[in-house]
Amino acid sequence: MIEVKGSVIDKQTRCVHYHSERDVIAIKFYCCRTYFPCVHCHEEHGCGRHEVWPKERFHEKAILCGVCKTELTIEQYMTSNYCCPSCHAAFNPGCQLHAHYYFDI
Incomplete structure (x- = not known):
């Protein structure tokens, strides 16, 4: 089982900062x-550094679907049309507004 750290409030990786029906991913920083639900959880409970994923590593698994626990590569996530390719759970499209916190885009 993959551990998600931070202020997690349920088994689908929602946290105190983002907890809508569609907030069901965690990001490996x-x-x-280490997986955290969001940048705020990483700031509060993380390593104290902040490095984004470089483009040349977007082929690595760094996204966790909180519904089915499938790990996605960053490329898979970015081309997913905001749903899990495995279980079809809907992801929050608003997360794209925060992508620069996680990925070199």
């Missing part, structure tokens, strides 16, 4: 290789 490049700096510490």
